[in-house]
Amino acid sequence: TRRSLSQSAAMSAAIKNVTVIGSGLMGAGIAQVAAQTGHTVTMVDIDGEAVKKAEKRIGDSIHRVAKKKFADGDEANKFISEALGRLSTSTDAVSSVTASDLVVEAIVENLDVKKKLFAQLDAAAPQHTIFASNTSSLPIGKIAEATNRKDRFGGLHFFNPVPVMKLLEVVRIPETSQATYDAMVAWGKTMGKVTVACKDTPGFIVNRLLVPYMFEAVRMVERGDASPRDVDTAMKLGAGYPMGPFELMDYVGLDTGKFIVDGWAKADPDNPLFKSSELVNKLVSEGKFGVKSGEGIYKYKK
Ligand code: NAI
Secondary structure, eight states, X not given: OHHHHHHHHHHHHTOOEEEEEOOSHHHHHHHHXXXXXXXXXXXXXXXXXXXXXXXXXXXXXXXXXXXXXXXXXXXXXXXXXXXXXXXXXXXXXXXXXXXXXXXXXXXXXXHHHHHHHHHHHHHHSOTTOEEEEOOSSSOHHHHHTTSSOGGGEEEEEOOSSTTTOOEEXXXXXXXXXXXXXXXXXXXXXXXXXXXXXXXXXXXXXXXXXXXXXXXXXXXXXXXXXXXXXXXXXXXXXXXXXXXXXXXXXXXXXXHHHHHHHHHHHHHOTTOGGGOOOHHHHHHHHTTOOBGGGTBSSSBOOO
């Protein structure tokens, strides 16, 4: 109806102040894109060093973005200085949410730590503030239990690297209100993302299909049916994928892949798609995580 449409439009228009908690790989990217798209952003981390590193990475990345976007150097410099001018940092999560319209959490993937954070934020944030988690593998509903605002809680699942990847999965729990959902979708669009809707199920859309696919590729190699190189070549040239499953696994991190599958297997032990892999377990125990550690399925130059 007209009324609810205008109400939700008013609500989405209200997302101006964004607090991003966690300034790691994902949080820094989310904060950067939010600042680039006109939001006032506070980026928070408990670790002051992590904040400094994130500021450096954002500075580098935003220069690349501006160079692509503007042929004119003055316009590029204006874009950069305005975006960085909208971004501030903090090491105190609680005081950073008092004027926030939206909190996006991207801290360590640990349910208890996330719940503890959101319980503190719930007491400090204004009534209207929407809370969202960027978790890849934890149930949004379980995290929301720490708050008294389940109707204003959802998942905003971005992809790495955030400034480049166009997709945003918008996850609703049964309690998420229509106004909250609409506001999250509208915000995703102002961030320049294409949004898809998903219920609060393990892996949402992308990882639910991608993670079992990667592990099925590992099982193929474990059986000796094909080599990693040939599997990657086959999926790139035969299925049109930009990366093969092993290149992708090395990029995501074998430790991350293992962590996700082990978490899902705990909740659903009989699902054959969530079975762990001896090869992955071995590589992870040897510190071979993929690109970031210099070796995973493949070896990389450091
Ligand atoms: P990361 O390890 O790069 O960054 C996490 C940051 O959170 C660290 O700087 C850490 O100091 C900080 N932190 C930890 N506890 C905190 C607390 N209580 N308060 C404030 N800051 C705290 O991790 P990454 O990769 O950025 O992942 C963050 C979240 O995003 C996780 O929930 C993960 O599942 C999710 N995610 C990760 C993706 C990826 O490709 N790495 C993709 C999509 C989602």
